[in-house]
Amino acid sequence: MGSRIVATGRALPRTLITNHDLERRMETSDEWIRTRTGIGQRYTLCSGESLVDIAADASRIALERAGLKASDLEAIIVGTVSSDFGFPSFACQLQHRLGISSIPSFDVAAACSGFVYALSVADSTMRAGDWSRVLVVGTDALSTMVDWNDRATAVLFGDGAGAVVMVSEPGARGVLGSILRSSGEYWELLSVRNRGIQNTIDAEVKSSGDDAIKMKGPELFKIAVKSMEEVTRKVAERAGVPLAEIALVVPHQANLRIINAVAQRLGLGEDKVFTNVDRYGNTSAASVPIALDEALETRRIRDNDLVLLNACGGGLTWGANLVRW
Ligand code: ACO
Numbered sequence: 001m002g003s004r005i006v007a008t009g010r011a012l013p014r015t016l017i018t019n020h021d022l023e024r025r026m027e028t029s030d031e032w033i034r035t036r037t038g039i040g041q042r043y044t045l046c047s048g049e050s051l052v053d054i055a056a057d058a059s060r061i062a063l064e065r066a067g068l069k070a071s072d073l074e075a076i077i078v079g080t081v082s083s084d085f086g087f088p089s090f091a092c093q094l095q096h097r098l099g100i101s102s103i104p105s106f107d108v109a110a111a112c113s114g115f116v117y118a119l120s121v122a123d124s125t126m127r128a129g130d131w132s133r134v135l136v137v138g139t140d141a142l143s144t145m146v147d148w149n150d151r152a153t154a155v156l157f158g159d160g161a162g163a164v165v166m167v168s169e170p171g172a173r174g175v176l177g178s179i180l181r182s183s184g185e186y187w188e189l190l191s192v193r194n195r196g197i198q199n200t201i202d203a204e205v206k207s208s209g210d211d212a213i214k215m216k217g218p219e220l221f222k223i224a225v226k227s228m229e230e231v232t233r234k235v236a237e238r239a240g241v242p243l244a245e246i247a248l249v250v251p252h253q254a255n256l257r258i259i260n261a262v263a264q265r266l267g268l269g270e271d272k273v274f275t276n277v278d279r280y281g282n283t284s285a286a287s288v289p290i291a292l293d294e295a296l297e298t299r300r301i302r303d304n305d306l307v308l309l310n311a312c313g314g315g316l317t318w319g320a321n322l323v324r325w
Pocket residue numbers: 027028029032033036037112151152153155156190215216217218219220221224252254255282312313314
């Protein structure tokens with residue numbers, strides 16, 4: 001018995017921040033941000049908004065499209081590093097918001113790779129026969145963790161949530177395999193102290209720069225390209241699938257230059273790689289499921305297509321999932 005993604009959904013905060021808005025707040029330019037990252041705008045969580053509500057909206061859309069009720073779920077797995085609380089987990093808060101109880105609900109903390117990790121955990125547990133209907137969510141609000149005076153990080157991140165409903169199913173369609181990796185030795189390339197969501201773009205009192213995301217961008221860039229190439233090749237090889245047979249890669253949307261460099265190394269043309277980083281920025285664990293939802297909406301994915309998801313992020317963590325749609 002395998003696991004198949006039967007529906008997806010996405011939801012975003014209300015506030016849209018363009019590069020031109022950022023030009024008015026810091027020493028940067030639309031031109032710099034676009035050429036270095038490919039980002040044109042992002043949605044950011046503002047005071048009074050709840051990321052759990054946004055994740056619940058994405059989940060309800062996915063459930064409705066799957067023709068299921070929240071009470072049909074047997075587990076909830078959330079890839080996130082953005083819970084307001086050390087505990088309870090984000091997943092427990094989401095479960096409560098969806099009005100259900102008793103089922104196991106837990107977080108997977110792998111930063112930008114959170115969704116790819118969570119999908120792999122869901123697939124393995126479903127294959128083992130533990131659960132047959134699972135909600136997997138990727139959600140983050142890294143814009144609330146940046147120092148808004150640090151232009152090197154403040155321009156990169158947006159917030160949001162993407163959700164998928166997975167169902168146990170026999171047959172050739174579904175998750176074919178996943179590869180997960182991490183290297184703690186590189187933890188200092190991207191880190192933030194654990195403090196919950198505090199520093200929304202509209203907050204009057206900003207927390208100190210010491211608490212904010214610390215990033216060594218150029219080093220991270222190089223490792224991200226190599227590592228995403230490595231897991232993409234590996235997951236396809238393990239499944240016995242030539243890269244040329246992959247219909248669409250849906251990568252983590254951190255930076256268009258990273259995405260293009262990985263595609264070039266893999267010999268994949270632009271038509272085989274989905275991008276939406278221009279409209280959302282880097283939404284961390286939300287980026288792959290938001291992109292997947294848009295790829296389906298715009299009919300870039302058809303039944304039986306081979307779809308590859310990959311990501312790299314703080315930890316460092318990286319990974320890939322191969323799915324027969
Ligand atoms: N606006 C204008 N100038 C800027 C900005 C900005 N927002 N940010 C930095 N600069 C300046 C720097 O100060 C520097 O100026 P200097 O030459 O006078 O010292 C210059 O631009 C070049 O800075 P670099 O950091 O070398 O620029 P680079 O081309 O490496 O691009 C970037 C920086 C976009 C962060 C890139 O390194 C990157 O994308 N790295 C990956 C980071 C990432 O994606 N992190 C997200 C999480 S990890 C993941 O998801 C894979």
